[in-house]
Amino acid sequence: MNTTVAYQAPVHDRGGPAQPLLVVRDLKKYFAVRGGLLERTRKFVHAVDGVSFSVLKGKTLGIVGESGCGKSTTARLIARLMTPDSGSMIFDGDGVAEFGGIELKEFRRNLQMVFQDSFASLNPRLTIAETIAYGPRVHGVPAAQANRLARELLARVGLEPGQFGSRYPHELSGGQRQRVNIARALAFSPRLVILDEAVAALDKSVQAQVLNLLQELKAERQLTYLFISHDLHVVHYLSDQVMVMYLGQVVESGPVEHIYGKAAHPYTRALLSAVPSMDPHHRTQASPLNGDPPNPINPPSGCRFRDRCPHAQPVCEARTPTLMAVGGNVSHQVACHMNDLLSGQFETIQEISV
Amino acid sequence: MSAPLVSIRDLSVQFRGNRTVSALNQVSFELGSGEVLGLLGESGSGKSVTLRTLLRLHPERTTQVRGHIQVARQEVLALQGRELQLYRGGTVSMVFQEPGMAFDPVYTIGQQIAEAIQAHEAIDAASARQQALRMLERVQIPQARRRFDAYPHELSGGMRQRAMIALALACKPKLLLADEPTTALDATVQIQILLLLRELQRETGMSVIFVTHDIGAAVEVADRIAVMYAGRIVEQGPVAQIVGKPRHPYTAGLLASTVGAANRGKPLMAVPGSPPDLAALPPGCSFAPRCASASNQCSREFPPVRSQDDQTLACWHPLHPFTEAA
Amino acid sequence: MSAFLDIPLPQAAASAPSRSYWHVVWRQLRRDPMALASALVLLLILAAAVFAPWLAPANPYKASMLRRLLPMASEGYLLGTDELGRDMISRLMYGGRISLLMGLVPVLAAFGIGTTIGLLAGYAGGRMNMVIMRVLDVFYAFPSVLLAVAISGALGPGMSNSLIALTLVFLPQVVRVAESVTTQVRQLDYIEAARMSGAGAFSIIRIHVLGNVLGPVFVYATGLLSVSMILASGLSFLGLGVKPPEPEWGLMLNTLRSAIYVNPLVAALPGALIFITSIAFNLLADGVRSAMDIRR
Numbered sequence: 001m002n003t004t005v006a007y008q009a010p011v012h013d014r015g016g017p018a019q020p021l022l023v024v025r026d027l028k029k030y031f032a033v034r035g036g037l038l039e040r041t042r043k044f045v046h047a048v049d050g051v052s053f054s055v056l057k058g059k060t061l062g063i064v065g066e067s068g069c070g071k072s073t074t075a076r077l078i079a080r081l082m083t084p085d086s087g088s089m090i091f092d093g094d095g096v097a098e099f100g101g102i103e104l105k106e107f108r109r110n111l112q113m114v115f116q117d118s119f120a121s122l123n124p125r126l127t128i129a130e131t132i133a134y135g136p137r138v139h140g141v142p143a144a145q146a147n148r149l150a151r152e153l154l155a156r157v158g159l160e161p162g163q164f165g166s167r168y169p170h171e172l173s174g175g176q177r178q179r180v181n182i183a184r185a186l187a188f189s190p191r192l193v194i195l196d197e198a199v200a201a202l203d204k205s206v207q208a209q210v211l212n213l214l215q216e217l218k219a220e221r222q223l224t225y226l227f228i229s230h231d232l233h234v235v236h237y238l239s240d241q242v243m244v245m246y247l248g249q250v251v252e253s254g255p256v257e258h259i260y261g262k263a264a265h266p267y268t269r270a271l272l273s274a275v276p277s278m279d280p281h282h283r284t285q286a287s288p289l290n291g292d293p294p295n296p297i298n299p300p301s302g303c304r305f306r307d308r309c310p311h312a313q314p315v316c317e318a319r320t321p322t323l324m325a326v327g328g329n330v331s332h333q334v335a336c337h338m339n340d341l342l343s344g345q346f347e348t349i350q351e352i353s354v
Numbered sequence: 355m356s357a358p359l360v361s362i363r364d365l366s367v368q369f370r371g372n373r374t375v376s377a378l379n380q381v382s383f384e385l386g387s388g389e390v391l392g393l394l395g396e397s398g399s400g401k402s403v404t405l406r407t408l409l410r411l412h413p414e415r416t417t418q419v420r421g422h423i424q425v426a427r428q429e430v431l432a433l434q435g436r437e438l439q440l441y442r443g444g445t446v447s448m449v450f451q452e453p454g455m456a457f458d459p460v461y462t463i464g465q466q467i468a469e470a471i472q473a474h475e476a477i478d479a480a481s482a483r484q485q486a487l488r489m490l491e492r493v494q495i496p497q498a499r500r501r502f503d504a505y506p507h508e509l510s511g512g513m514r515q516r517a518m519i520a521l522a523l524a525c526k527p528k529l530l531l532a533d534e535p536t537t538a539l540d541a542t543v544q545i546q547i548l549l550l551l552r553e554l555q556r557e558t559g560m561s562v563i564f565v566t567h568d569i570g571a572a573v574e575v576a577d578r579i580a581v582m583y584a585g586r587i588v589e590q591g592p593v594a595q596i597v598g599k600p601r602h603p604y605t606a607g608l609l610a611s612t613v614g615a616a617n618r619g620k621p622l623m624a625v626p627g628s629p630p631d632l633a634a635l636p637p638g639c640s641f642a643p644r645c646a647s648a649s650n651q652c653s654r655e656f657p658p659v660r661s662q663d664d665q666t667l668a669c670w671h672p673l674h675p676f677t678e679a680a
Numbered sequence: 681m682s683a684f685l686d687i688p689l690p691q692a693a694a695s696a697p698s699r700s701y702w703h704v705v706w707r708q709l710r711r712d713p714m715a716l717a718s719a720l721v722l723l724l725i726l727a728a729a730v731f732a733p734w735l736a737p738a739n740p741y742k743a744s745m746l747r748r749l750l751p752m753a754s755e756g757y758l759l760g761t762d763e764l765g766r767d768m769i770s771r772l773m774y775g776g777r778i779s780l781l782m783g784l785v786p787v788l789a790a791f792g793i794g795t796t797i798g799l800l801a802g803y804a805g806g807r808m809n810m811v812i813m814r815v816l817d818v819f820y821a822f823p824s825v826l827l828a829v830a831i832s833g834a835l836g837p838g839m840s841n842s843l844i845a846l847t848l849v850f851l852p853q854v855v856r857v858a859e860s861v862t863t864q865v866r867q868l869d870y871i872e873a874a875r876m877s878g879a880g881a882f883s884i885i886r887i888h889v890l891g892n893v894l895g896p897v898f899v900y901a902t903g904l905l906s907v908s909m910i911l912a913s914g915l916s917f918l919g920l921g922v923k924p925p926e927p928e929w930g931l932m933l934n935t936l937r938s939a940i941y942v943n944p945l946v947a948a949l950p951g952a953l954i955f956i957t958s959i960a961f962n963l964l965a966d967g968v969r970s971a972m973d974i975r976r
Contacts, residue, residue: 066540067511081872105878113876121869125891131870134887135877173628174397184873203396204567208611208624215621230541237613237622274545276570278612280593283574287546291496292510 019093020054021192021224022078027051027087029073033297045296047073048084049248052323055192055241060218060225062239062256064232064271066293070248071228075196078226079113080104092191109139112185116197118177122169129154129165132184139188153183157213175206179213186217194226199234211238232275236260241331244268247296247304250323254332264326264334266309303337311338357427359528359561360385360408365421367400367407367585373633377403379585381421382659383666387528390555390562392576392593394569394608398629399582401565405531408563409442426528444474447527451534453514456521457506463517464490464502467524474525489520494550512543516550523554530555532564536571548574569612573597578664581605584630584640591665601665601672603645639670647671708971715967718960725957729776738767740774740927749943760946762932763939764925768946772953775927779954782839782912782921782928783905786846790854791901793847798858799893803866803885813859816852824849828911832920842921846911850904857900861893899972902965906958913954929954 029048048070055061063071076082078089080096089096091110115121122131132150137143151161157179169177178198185193195214199207211234218225229235235242236256243253244265252265263269270288277284289308294300300307306316315337323333324340360383367378378400385391393401406412407419408430423430426445433441450456457466467486468479475482483502490498493516506514515535522530532551536544552575555562566572572579573593580590581602589602600606607625627644630636636643642652652670659668662676709715728735737758744765752760759768801812819827831845865871866889874884913930915921922928924935932950939947 066542076872079876081875105880108876108878111876113873115869115873117869121873123870123874123888123892126887134874134879138877138879138883175628181873188877203629204569204608205396205611205625206628208613208622209626211613212621212624231613232541233613237618271541274541276545276548276568276574278570278573278597280573280597284545284549287542287549289542290546292512292543293540 017057019057021057021092022226023054023090024078025052025088025090027074027077027089028085029070029077029082030085043297046248046299047296048077049299051087051245051248051250053243053250053253055224055226057191057224058218058222059240060227060238062235062242063226063228063245064230064235064242065245066230066271068247068293068296069245070296071245072196074245075113075194075226075228079111079194080108081113105139109188110191111194112188112190112192113194113196114178114181114185114198116200118174118181118201119169121181122177124169127166127168128159128172128180129161131169131180132187135184135187149187150183153186154180156186156217157183158209159183173206174202175210178202178210182210182213182217186221189221190223192224192226194228196228197230198227200229200231207234214238232272244271247294247299249304250335251305252332252334252336253323254326254329254334258326258329258332262326262332264332264339265305265336266311266338267305303335313337358384359387359389359426360563361422361424362404362408363422365404365407365419365423367403367412367420368418369412370416370418375632376635377585377632378407380659381582381585381587383580383587383590385529385561385563387561388555388559389578390564390576392572392579393563393565393582394567394572394579395565395582396567396629398584398632400585401582402533403585404582405448405533405563405565408529408531409446409448410438440474443470443522443525443527445527446529446531447522447525448531448533449515449518449522449535451537453511453518453538454506456518457514459506462503462505463509463521464504467517467521470521470524486520486524489524490517492554493517493520493523495520511539512546515539515543515547519547519550519554523558523560526558528560530560530562532562534566535564537566537568544571545574551575569597569608581608584635585632586640586668587659587666588641588669589665589667595665599674601667601674601676602669603647603671603673604641606673607644639668647673705968705971709967712967712971714963715971718963718967721956721960722964725776725953725960726780728773729780732770732773732777736767736770736773738770740766740770741925742766749939749946751943752945759949760943762936762946768949771927771932772929772949775929775932775950776953778839778922778926779909779913779929780957782843782846782916783909783957785843786850786912787901787904787908789843789847790850790904791897794851794854795858795893795897797851798855798897799862799885799889801855802859802862802893803881803889805863805866809859809863812855816855819848820852820856824907824911825914828915829918829920832915837920837923839922842912842915845915846908849911850908853904854897854901858893858897861896862889865889865892895972899965899969902961902968905961905965909954909958909961 027048028050031045031047033043033045051070051074053061063074065071073082077084096107122128129147129150132153133146136146136149151165154161154164159176159179172180199210202210214225217223225238227235227238239256241254242256242259244251244259244267246267252259252263252268259268260272263272273288291308302318302320303316306312309316321335321337321340323335326332326334326339362384363382365378365381369375369377381400381404383391393404395401408423408425410430410433419431428441428445430441457463464483464486467489468482471482471485472479487498487502490502495501495513495516501509501513509517536547539547548571551562562575564572564575576593578591579593579596580587581596581604582588583604589596589600589605596605597609600609604625610623611625613622625644630640630643636653638653638655639657642648645652649671657668657670659666660676667676747761747765749763750757750761752758754760757767759772761767762771797812801809828845828849831848832842835841835845871884871888874888912921913933916928916930917934919934922931924931929950936947936950
């Protein structure tokens, strides 16, 4: 396949490879729940409650968690589709403050997103070539050049432009539509691509094709991925670093081998052992967690996981644990009192095999 | 060997509309009493259509069904009127993918389960309520007494799914059909529901047909797995054999493209192409356009279904042929 | 070597060329006999109205007391004459111009203005949306006929005033449909994707939202045409629209009332035309609605 696809070099790589591409500090987003007319206190959904992390250039950060954990909201906050209530974001050394207008428009070229619903992501009235060309046109690229770029990108994602360029979204299959979404994201030559459950709705055989495509594109264009998923297998395959979220907070983060091999947080371990077994002779015998993921409205005090945690102690209710390094390894962090020498409840963390 | 509970022979289903879609093509399988069969396949494979045909849920006018379906010695396709009503729910029951789908939002779940019981048994309302409450406890809904009077929207996804299982089992069916019951649920809830289904199956001794696209879920609950593609069963066998030594290239492709730790850093062995259009199936084997082992014969002629012991296979060039090689 | 590269063509793609949405709608319409028949009838009426100056056999204003209320199929007057001796055919044809105008213009105006307001309200959301919708709710609360009569009465008789009145009656309904569709479309992922491209609000509305909103609003508006015909004629019947001696079907119905016992057939002619036109619009709108539904 041709590699002579024309794309512009990355806008400007300021800080060099050691500087993280994205640093997020203490991101918060609350949604007000509309109560009745006579309600005094307003209830809030703590969708994202103090999330901090960083992503290194050229790496993939996987964000996992169940429904209500805030991973999709975090993605939208980073993509600036929503404004955070507080917190800061630094992109390649530049603060991304509350700007709008032209600066925001320019900034958007760095960050693109691929959504889960491949069909709802495409305007049913436009051909897919028009959809891909729309973005560059918005930024002033002349029509002929934008169309050429669209055709090149279609070819790169494996859709023959002569055949597919003038098609409408309803004429394509799910996997093909997702390729179109990827092509559209690439039209800006972004540096960071957020994939919000991008392969979740695809058939397994098609999923593998799209994952291969994503890996190739990442290597070719020096992309950085933020991969949000509930599927632990896929995250294990793709990610370099993994972050586990629960009820709007980060409970554990670290290199992928640490998370999958030496998980320190009880929730992470429960999540990992909840994955169905592939060995018919060794089926899962007991469920690691009982009950359903809790309601993000008015979460419990202290550690949010304490009412489902088998190791809960009084200190877990009194104080909220903060992210701290595990065993002297600064890249692997966990928010749990069992890891905190000063909590008085320090326990030896058992290793599990996944 | 006692007669199988479910016997399906040469079942073919076509939907007529603007175009004629061949949803199922000569599907045959049997299910013994107390057995769990996993139907594995992707979208368009016909797995959901099979379940709905077992319950005769398709509109009569636009659906053409040919073949034989026998459940508990009843000819399902010949049932009419009251017999059909008793059959649905009493002999065969279904659990759906969307937990909210089976419940009417304006009645409490307790009322609905009790109503289902009364439709099948001649008992009074109070006893029906007692039975319904016992069902809710059996599916391990915490605080069953309170949840009995709850409306569907007041329950979380996992609890709604448990309630739906309670509804399905309320009339003690011999066969439970589960259409992707855990696909829409979170991971920690999914494993709970899978374990619950296994436990209930052991307790009641009912047979289960479990439809899924997730191999892991199938491995957790099924005794046997039938792999479907484009409206046909391409391979059937005990779960250990399907997962360990698949014979059909499609099954092998599905297993190989399963993402996991082992493939990290390497490209996945993806099955190229996409599932075919059921209104315009190619002649010959439907998988041939995507198959690495395909030959001219595959594109011309559909392979016959061969069986050995409890396994079946429809392939001209299987990866591990049957020992009684023809 | 990437396994995804050798993707076989989906079967349907090989045979059929891609068709745009409106093309598909057009093909569906062509196969609908009811819609075609209605369209034909409307076309005839429209042609008769448009080419009235050339086709009309007599002067619609020329009265003759001698030839009053001649029955149908009289010599020289195929459809008879009205109470002032004017030729009915010519009156009906010329009347058609005004009646059709009064029926079509308010709907067109409401469609244009209403879609714009609805788009703005739907896309803006929040307070602005609430203000616009609540103001329009005041108008929406009145039954159409009552509102039309009230506004017309307040503005005074005359054609332009009744056009304004009718437009105001239809405006809230169109805005409501447009706003509701815009609100739905606004939440879809492709709008978010467009925002991620850095596009401004107007560009997004023009390219992404408008195309998807026009469809449902168009369907609703075609349904309004039949109502509009009847309301317009009704206003003229009540004396609030066109004034005599202008020919207009509703007005003619009024002035011919006295002739019901003398020449009922002639007296009923304008009513028959109102009825036929309205039904034809209705059936055509139904056909368009079904055609637009079958897209997937």
